[in-house]
Amino acid sequence: MKRNRNEANGFEMWGGYMEAKKTKLEKQFTEKAAGNNNHVKSQIFKGISIFVNGYTLPSADELKRIMMENGGVYHHYHRPNITTHIIASNLPTAKLKLLKQFKVVKPEWISDSLKEGKLLNYDGYLLFNDNPNQPKIDFPVRAKNASEPTFLSEFYNNSRLHLISTMATTFKHLVNDTRKRNQTDYPGRLRLKKWVEQNEVKDVLSHDSELDSGKIVMHIDMDCFFVSAGLVERPELRGLPVAVTHAKGNLSKKREGVDHGAEFGLYVKRWRGDDNEHDEENDEEEVREIKPRSTKRDGINETDSMAEIACCSYEARKLGIKNGMLVGQALKMCPALKLIPYNFEQYKKVALTLYTHIMNDYTLDVEAVSCDELYLDCSHILETTKASPIELATFLRKEIKEKTKCPCSTGIGSNCLLARLATKKAKPDGQFYLEPGIIMDFMRNIDISDIPGVGRTLGHKLSTLGISTCGELSALSLQTLQSEFGNKTGFSLYKHCRGEDDRKLNYDYKPKSVSADVNYGIRFQNKEESENFIKQLCDEVEKRLDDIEMNGKAVTLKLMIRNAEAPKESAKFLGHGFCDNITKSSSLTKSTSKSIIIFQVVNKIMNQLDIDPSELRGIGIQMNKLESRTVTRAGRIENFISNMKSDKIISTNVSEPKSFQCSSTDYLNKPKSVMDFFKPKEDLNSKKHLKVSNFKSNSPHESLANIKMSQVDPSFLDALPADLRLEIENELKANENLNFLTIPNENSSIMEVTMTEESSKLYQHVQIDQMKEFIEEWVVTENEPKTCDNIMVSKYLCNLVRDAKTEDAYEIIRKLYRLIKSKDQVVWKQSYFDILKDVQEIMLNLYNAKMKVETTFR
DNA sequence: ATCCTCCCCTAC
């Protein structure tokens, strides 16, 4: 998975996909990194090859670098006969047993060896060993709650919801990327065609020509996915009531401060609305009937397991077990229920098999819904194979079962809604074609809660209107529905209950927000702990933005805070309990992905809210208003210009230092992005010097700014107040690879920055070819030209002319002309003329002649 | 009218 960079997370096997996906820029970066890594410092680890298992300190990434720089080898996978050492600081018992035969060594072995400059004996660093004089197993302290530094990664490694979320986005991206390839061969269609020809007699009736008209959508859904995938390696449990969960049995510790009854009561109270007058008895009735999420706490005592059942088999469902039910409750209902643990790797494997099979062999017209559920437009497949929808379903399901060893169900219909409802009817392990003629009858008896968008609340609201089926719902007028539920919701209810659904299959996935939320294990003692954790969340958000190469222009903070009436401890171990929720958002002046900036904003909100850290139960950080960086890249011209315009990039007299003011948010990204794109090639002399001065205050607190250390004139430290300077020096000591530095500056986001720079050198860094590429991207990706970008291009060209590189200028203008010619908007054409005007002016000045280029768009 | 913020709801 491209979106996960370094962690050992099981997606490493997707290597081919990752490689194919790498953009040019990423390649440049990788090559650069590789180049640096070639710089071998020692041979300490010669002959050693490691595989890093789980979270370690130093990180897997860091260990990799250390190995590469010091003669060792880093394996992304454990290769039993080749990997010499497994590095881990924490292994679950099961895995530990499994790996007992191998050398499992603590990461300190590597860092200490490096420190000593020689390879130390690993005996003292074994995570466990068989020496009876030593403790058998050296268990590290496990991350208990979010105040521990390893909590986040451990949580992510165990959270099913995190997994299904990230997998869903991953597969949306996978579909996106796969669709970009030029595929003409669909071997599955050939197999199907052959099979249909051989089976011809069987299904004559379905070859109905009227069915061929219009779109045919197929919905594929794996049957109780986690269970099926889990049973691949436990075939002996097939046919039994099985549930996937963290709990190993119904054993739970009694904890102080827990009050199931009180907590449950609060949920119920909120659910039915605090201020409404109610008849007690009726309420109880109502609550039970509509089953709010909180009722799952009902009938559970303090020592019952509060773990959730992520997925249960159909046999278990027959006995009343439901997904999301608590283990304690489920075991009471069905003591024979078999509990099996999660197997995240297996889920990934099965899901990937499902997707690649369909996309390689049948069609690229796939909409990914989740790891185990997708829609496909089968019009083309049916057309080219002459198969009936049912034949396609039969054949495809057979193949999927062969490949994944898991059953799936498929529904077919003329739109997504019908296909989905058909799947529901087909389950388990079946198929159903909802033919046009039977839609009316079919819809009448469909439960309203099967309509997409109708969940707990809407379902309840409808039920109070005496409506439980689509038939009953269709009796309501559009107007009634809209006034009752709002315009859009009303309209879609109106359409959906009639089996109508205009939604097109969505193949293009464009993320609109990126977030990282944790509402489990949040227990802080003080502000330092909460801030540390928030920083980690910001890092996580930055990582996710980087992975999709986007920046966000707005930050939203979501908090869960223990409700004043809620028991001190939640019924669920380390759960959030009954909480009040708060969201606050803040817009940025400039889009960013930088953790440190996000933190800045979040921290400001946190300070305003002034919440006791010990009352926090959940934290989420979300980036909105996303912008793709390929678009931002044109914006980088803007940065380039706005940084330089006071310097007159082109003019010969540029060495004189200039001062300018900007708000810290404006400023933050600029040196980075400019330098990134206009990377000086091996040119250390033209280092950009930034000098920070005129701080308004000595006591650093709120506002922060970033300075890229490698570009900072060391003497700038002298200009800082003593305490600030100390802080910076400490931070430098703590991390020698520091690229960014936070410079707090209280009560003003304004700081003065003095820049000394020979701009002509900067200009030299932009190679002609790079500029061409750049311009192409600008014109292709931007909707309309920004003035500043116009100026940038124009100045660049003028500069070329001044440097007597008229040939190059000519070429670029030609290219620009061709690009703009294919654009419809007049503004682009205007842009061309503006740029041309500047160039011709210089031409006239210097050569007393105009350049011969196109001056009209025909 | 239209947009923005703060929710809530839903789905997997």
Add this chain to the structure above:
DNA sequence: TAAGGTAGGGGAGGAT
């Protein structure tokens, strides 16, 4: 013990 994430849609109500 337990791992209650994440993205998108949309409504209410206020600002423009």
